[in-house]
Amino acid sequence: MKKQKLGVNKQKLLIICGPTATGKTDLAIKLAKKFNGEIVSADSRQVYKGMDIGTGKDLSVNSRFQVLQRSHLGKNQGATLTKKFQIGYYLVNDIPIWGLDIVNPDYQFNVGEYSKIAQKIIIDIWQREKLPIIVGGTGLYIKSLLEPMEYTVIPPNKKLRKILVHDDVTILRKKLEKLDKKRLEDMNNSDRNNPRRLIRAIEIAEYLKTHKNYHFNNIYHCSGNKNSLLLVGLTAGKKILFKRIEQRIKKRLKQGIIREIKKLVKMGYGWNLPAMSGLGYKEFKPYFEKKQKLAEVIKKWQTDEQNYAKKQLVWFLKMPAVWFDITVPDFYTVVEKRICNFLQKA
RNA sequence: GCCGGGAUGGCAGAGGUGGUCAACGCGCGUGUCUGAAAAACACGUUAUCCAGGUUCGACUCCUGGUCCCGGCA
Numbered sequence: 001m002k003k004q005k006l007g008v009n010k011q012k013l014l015i016i017c018g019p020t021a022t023g024k025t026d027l028a029i030k031l032a033k034k035f036n037g038e039i040v041s042a043d044s045r046q047v048y049k050g051m052d053i054g055t056g057k058d059l060s061v062n063s064r065f066q067v068l069q070r071s072h073l074g075k076n077q078g079a080t081l082t083k084k085f086q087i088g089y090y091l092v093n094d095i096p097i098w099g100l101d102i103v104n105p106d107y108q109f110n111v112g113e114y115s116k117i118a119q120k121i122i123i124d125i126w127q128r129e130k131l132p133i134i135v136g137g138t139g140l141y142i143k144s145l146l147e148p149m150e151y152t153v154i155p156p157n158k159k160l161r162k163i164l165v166h167d168d169v170t171i172l173r174k175k176l177e178k179l180d181k182k183r184l185e186d187m188n189n190s191d192r193n194n195p196r197r198l199i200r201a202i203e204i205a206e207y208l209k210t211h212k213n214y215h216f217n218n219i220y221h222c223s224g225n226k227n228s229l230l231l232v233g234l235t236a237g238k239k240i241l242f243k244r245i246e247q248r249i250k251k252r253l254k255q256g257i258i259r260e261i262k263k264l265v266k267m268g269y270g271w272n273l274p275a276m277s278g279l280g281y282k283e284f285k286p287y288f289e290k291k292q293k294l295a296e297v298i299k300k301w302q303t304d305e306q307n308y309a310k311k312q313l314v315w316f317l318k319m320p321a322v323w324f325d326i327t328v329p330d331f332y333t334v335v336e337k338r339i340c341n342f343l344q345k346a
Numbered sequence: 347g348c349c350g351g352g353a354u355g356g357c358a359g360a361g362g363u364g365g366u367c368a369a370c371g372c373g374c375g376u377g378u379c380u381g382a383a384a385a386a387c388a389c390g391u392u393a394u395c396c397a398g399g400u401u402c403g404a405c406u407c408c409u410g411g412u413c414c415c416g417g418c419a
Contacts, residue, residue, distance in 0.1 A: 020384085045384055055384085112381035140383050149380040156381060169387095190378040190388035197379075197387075204380085279384045303373090308384055314377070 011126050011228060012343060015134040017042075017142055017316050018234035019309035021244040022326055025058060025097075027234065028135040030332065031339060032095040038125045040118055041099035042136025042145070045278045047109050049086075049101045050264060053257045054280035056248070057100055063090045065101055087117060098125075105264060105275035112152035115144035131343070139315035146229070146319075154207045154214075164199045172198040179205035227345040232335060233321035235313070240327055245305045249298065252280060261288070279304050 014037070016024050028039050041047075045055040052059060067088040085103060089096035098121045103109050118134070118141070125132040136142060144152060164172065169192070176184045176198055183201050184192070191197045208214055236244070261284050269276060271285045283301040286292035324335055 043384090044382085108382060110381040111383075115381085138383065140379075140381095144380080147380095152381050154381070188378060188388080190386095192388090194378085194387035196382070196385080200381075274382050274385070277382085277385065282384085304384085310375095311384090315379085315383090 013122065013132055013134065013145075013229050014339065014342070015042075015142060015145075015229070015231045015321075016234065017136065017139070017231060017319065017321060019241060019312040019316070020056075020137055020305060021241060021248050021309065022234040022236060024135050024137070024234055025056075027332070027335065028133050029093050029095050031336070032131075032133055033093070034336060035131050035339065035343065036129075037095070037131035037133045038089070039095060039097040040121050040125070040132055040134050041097060042114075042118070042134050042138055042141040043099070044109070044114070044138040044141060045275070046100050046136075047102040047114070048105045048107075048275045049103065050267070051105060051260070051275060051278070051281070053252050053255045053260045054278060056252075057090075059090055059092060059100075063092055065090060085113070085117060087121070105269045106273055108274055110156075111140050111144050111149075112155075114141050115149070115152060118145055137312055139312065139319070142319070151204050154204050157203050157206065160203055160206060161199060164202060165195075167195075169193055169195055169198060172202065176202050176205065179209070227342070230339065230342040231319055231321035232338070233316055233319070233323040234326050235323055236326050238310075241309055242302075242306050245309065246302060249280075249301055249305065253298070258284070279308055 014031070014035075016028050016031075018024055025039070028037075031037060032039055043055065045051065046057055048055070065086075065088050084107070086101060087098075088101075089098045090100055091097075099114075099118060102117065122132045122134075122145075134142060134145060143149075164175075167175070172195060173184060173192060179202060183205065187197070187201070235241075257280060261281060264276070264281075265288065271282070276282060280301060283297050283304060287294060287297045322338060324331060328334070
């Protein structure tokens with residue numbers, strides 16, 4: 001028996017974004033309790049199994065991964081979404097958090113896959129008449145839920161990539177020009193010098209050559225109704241932000257980040273994997289190779305996190321978010337009121 | 347104490363017959379963004395140890411000082 005779908009207008013989506021260490025998840029859990037919500041992570045690093053402390057999953061010791069039996073993401077149908085992915089949730093404080101532990105660290109995960117999975121989860125939450133709350137620091141992942149990204153569905157072509165990595169940007173540009181001149185012209189200077197972007201553009205052009213009737217189909221998009229979407233941005237002054245980062249690093253060391261990395265390395269996950277390029281992991285490479293002292297690693301980690309927070313702000317400030325300063329005393333009340341208001345609108 | 351080498355931007359570190367000069371890297375700052383995004387890429391950013399002298403002109407040559415490094419004692 002299918003539950004009756006809610007009307008389009010009732011399909012609200014709440015998004016909480018902002019730089020690292022602003023307490024996004026804590027706020028989301030509070031809000032989920034208040035508004036009958038479930039959390040969907042939008043984080044490019046938390047999708048990896050076994051990478052918990054460094055990516056800040058903040059799972060309690062006894063939280064276990066589970067799938068929802070009756071949902072279309074459940075055991076049977078969830079498996080058909082694709083065999084590669086594990087889709088389920090952790091219960092934290094009785095609130096489900098989705099989008100964690102989707103793949104192993106040696107898998108190269110990406111936006112397109114995230115977008116597809118997250119959209120399915122969101123629809124599932126709606127079907128259970130609850131409020132999906134997207135929480136995360138990965139701007140591109142959030143963007144992929146806000147607007148249809150036409151070409152993200154085109155899969156990577158590993159063979160082609162293997163050949164193209166040896167070309168320098170001038171050659172790549174020539175190759176792209178031959179395939180799709182307009183695409184090259186549309187690129188800005190930064191992208192035109194970015195081998196990764198050029199290779200991707202060539203990849204797309206090659207794909208379209210052999211798939212003439214390619215048609216993009218987004219599962220849903222929120223851009224239709226203004227009242228169906230609220231973006232909440234969290235921020236704080238740089239000084240406070242950096243202080244919070246420092247404290248969190250200390251916490252992660254205490255939680256056993258070194259042990260976690262040791263385990264990952266022992267399992268055979270190499271330093272060159274994209275998953276291991278994340279903050280709080282890559283800094284430890286010289287330490288494990290006995291080339292650097294722990295104190296230096298921590299210092300580097302701190303500045304890397306700071307820079308990351310700054311970069312995140314560059315991204316998020318362009319988004320149509322309502323911003324809240326987390327240091328304001330009645331911060332939570334203000335946010336709650338704003339969301340109440342949002343949920344009441346048709 | 348003696349002999350030798352050195353002192354260049356926030357750091358590390360090149361160069362050039364005395365002629366706006368001051369590389370590259372790191373850092374820092376500002377950005378870009380359609381399947382690696384905690385990634386990748388673009389743009390910008392600051393200096394010649396101190397006091398004299400020679401010279402039209404010295405970071406580059408000379409004298410003195412200060413500091414650092416190596417060797418001898």
